[in-house]
Amino acid sequence: MENKQSDGQKQTGLAGLPTELLIQVFSHLDPQTLEEIGLVCHRWHNLIKDNTVWYRVFVARHPRTAPVFSAAVRTKSWRMELIRRDELLAAWNNGRSTLRTYSLARDLRRPSRILADFRRGRMLAYDATMGGLLTCDISSGRGISHALCSIPAGCTTYSVGRHFMIFGRWDGSVYGSILERKNILCAGLRSMQTAPGRHNSLITASAVCRGDLPKQGLPGAFTGDIQGSIHAWDARTGECLAQIALGGLAHAQPARVAPAAVLPSGDVPPSQNAVVRLDSDGRRYLVALLSSGNVYLIENLFCACERTERTPRISKIGLFKSPGLSAEPSSWVGVQICADYGGQNVVVYNQDRFEVFPFHGESSSVLALAPGQQISLAALECGDHAMVARERSIVGGDPLLMAVVLRSGLVLIVNVRAASFVLQPLARIEPQLLRRWSDAQGAPDPAAAPITAVALTGLVVVVGFRDGAAEMYDTVSGEFCRQVSDGPSRRMRTGASAGGAGAELPVSTILLDDQSAAGLLELGPVIQFFEFGDCYSRQHYSGHRIRKKSRQREKKAVDDEIKSRVRDYEYQEAQLEREYDMVAQYNGEDTTGAEQLQMALALSASLQSSEQGENTSPGGDVTPDEMRQIERIERTEERQRREEAQVAQIAQQQEEAQACQRQEEEDLRLAIRLSLLDTGAPPAQGSSDDNRINN
Structure with missing residues (x-):
């Protein structure tokens, strides 16, 4: 142009x-x-x-x-x-901030595990101390559904998933419970002690598969004992589907499937092969960490349970060593594992070491820590990023980020999918609240870390502090974005904490939605839901839709009420009409001559029978000849009435014809008289026609 x-x-x-x-x-x-x-x-x-x-x-x-x-x-x-x-x-x-705070202290003392479904807007919380299970609306805490699900006595380990939870005891018994099915809370423990699937020793580890509840016949949960034996459980039926021995046994023998690959373990005492950590994606892989430090990967176990030709394959993918760890399972309490099934890696870390083991590789990756630095906690990206297979051709190369929080308060962002021997942090974040926390504490306790919770997405990192506050930082640059929360109010803190208003109420859990700007903070029984953006306009729009639907429902209810009342009125009118007809018929109104005659004959016969003292039916003394005679008389009378009506009609017609003839004659005389007046002829004196003309 x-x-x-x-x-x-x-x-x-x-x-x-x-x-x-x-x-x-x-x-x-x-x-x-x-x-x-x-x-x-x-x-x-x-x-x-x-x-x-x-x-x-x-x-x-x-x-x-x-x-x-x-x-x-x-x-x-x-x-x-x-x-x-x-x-x-x-x-x-820059979005408008929305922060809603509510308390679950009435139903739960202190949640041990919280799971959030931002798509459905529901939250699931479990209190292991009191044995309470609760689900409610994630943004307001309304719509609470509460159930009791107490931990069995002697429980040594438990694991909670979105739809199932499993418990293991010291005597080898296993209990499970389906938490939610078709949006209905249905908690209730049941024993899973089947004869071929019972553990023979103390259970030390448990795990629930990620994702939805698997179909019947597939493993939904796993348990491991102190002897290195792993059992796979059907979450729907409670049946033991497979048994895998990683400890002192010479081979792994899954139930109802082909024998697994031989795993030489040597003459190692069972206590050194205790299963301390388990994790599974519920589709293909099962990761196990033993007290000896060995990390094992079990593949194709789910295919074997489906009775396919593929057999389970067990492989050792690494050895985790760190100062302070021994063969006793109690020394592995601080060791955690995070599996990256999309990138086929598993992260094992404690306060002194952070190491990434690939599923199919030789060398592992280690995060280099400065002397004196210790890891406080770590968290993978929120969402299902770790479950989706890696695709290097997409934008950004498809890494998987992990936030590592040091005890000093420094936050490191690392890529666990980086193919390097030493992991280099992509960003370093030093929260601004560290200075305020240091000033308030004076000489801080080295054993008490200032940051108590962390969560991240591909865009932002949210860190929670011991005083209940939370801040947000950019994942890429590490720059400060905004303050998420200053902590609960004094009244909420007093009601939720047993120690009064001055007691600590730290942030224990942070959950983020990777598809929107929303998240959740857990501070004991206090929950804070935050959201940024145009949430108020969406609420207004949704509120307008709700009000519109409410008006439509009210209008429909009014219409239904009007229709119901009209139908009732019409029914009452019909009833009154029928009653009137019955009364009129009883009184003899609106009846023909034949009906009156029949009634008269019936009454006469009844009177005759009563006089004779006989119990005969009405009209029983009338013979057929008499009936024919009565009918002839009736026809004769009817014919006479018709003839009289015809004669009267003919007479009326004749009178009308005569009247018309007289009118025509009168009009003719008037016309003749008018013509004579026009010609000038004198009219006759005293004529009635002249008078009419003059008038």
Whole structure:
């Protein structure tokens, strides 16, 4: 588009703008406008579809983003990543803040485990101390459904999943309970002590498969004992599906499936092969950590339980060693494992060592810590990122980030999928509240870490402190974003804490939604739900829809009530009409002559029978000849009435004809008289016609 000016020069329009300027303009448009604007010309269409162009726009808009980063959406299109990333960052950083605080102290003393489903807006909390299970609305705490699910006496380990929980005791017995099925809370412990599946010793580890409740015939939970034996359990029926020996036994023998691969363990005492940690994706893999430090991977166990030709395969993938660890299971209390099934890695860490073991590799990766540094806690990315198979071709290279919190308060962001011997942190975060916490504590206790909880997504990191506050930082740059919470109020703190208003109520759990700017803070029985963005407009829209539906329901109820009352009125009218007809018929109203005659005959016969003292039916003394005679008389009377009516009608017609004839004669005389008056002839004196004419 070119417009000529008066001086002969040409002015360039939108179509002639430089490519760099067009890219900057397009980067601020929404997806729907981009799809429509690509129809203007071929040049614009090619720019919109060019992935390299949008990569340059992404780098210009986010210059501090490393070549490897966690994408906001799993796609190969840089344009989609740019749009989605900008939307989420705008909501996290600049969105309107919403913070709702409520307490569960009436039903739960202190939740031991909290699971959140942000899609359904529901939260599941379990209190292991009091044995209480609760589900409610995640944002307001309303709609509470409470059930009792006490821990069995002598319980040594338990694990809670989204739909199932399992307990193991010191005598080898196992108990399980389905928590929620079809959005209904159905907690109730049942014994899983089947004869071929009973443990022979103390149970030291348990795990519930991630995801939904598996179908019948597939493992939904696992337990491990001090002898190194692992049992797979059907969560629906409580049946033992497989037994795998990783300890003093010479082989692994799954139940009802082909024998597993031989695993030489040597002459090691059973106590040194106790299973201390278990983790499974519920699809293919099972990861086990033994007190000897060996990390094992069991593959194809689920396929074997489905009676396929594939047999379980057991392989040793690493050896975890750290100062202070011994063969006793009690020394492994501080050791945790986090499995990355998408990248086929398992992370094992304690306060002194952080190591990543690949499923199918030789070398492991270690996070280098400075002398004197200790790990306080760590957390993988929220969501199902660790469950999805890695795809290097998507935007960002598909890494898996993990936040490692040191006891000093420093937060390190590492990529557990990095193929390097020494893991280098992608970002270092020093929370601002550390200075305030240090000033308040004076000389801080080295054993008490200031940060008590952490959670991260591909965009932000939220850290919770011992005083109940929480802050948010950027995952890529480590910069401070905003304050999430200052902690609960004094009244809420007093009601939730047994020690009064001055007692500590630290943040124990943080849950984030990776698809929106929302999250959850747990401070004992106090829950804080936070959300950033246009949540108020969504609430207003949803409230408008609810009010509209409510009005529609009220209108429908009124219409139904009106229709019901109209039907009742019509029914009452019909009843009154029938009663009136019955009364009229009883009184002899609106009856024909034949009916009256029949009633008279019946009454006469009844009187005759009563006089004779006989109990005969009405009309029983009337003979057929008499009835025929009565009918002839009735027909004769009817014929006479018709003849009389015809005669009266004929007479009336004759009278009408005579009246018409007289009127015609009168009109004729008047016409003749008028004609005579017009000709000048004198009219007759005293004539009645003259009088009528004059009048």
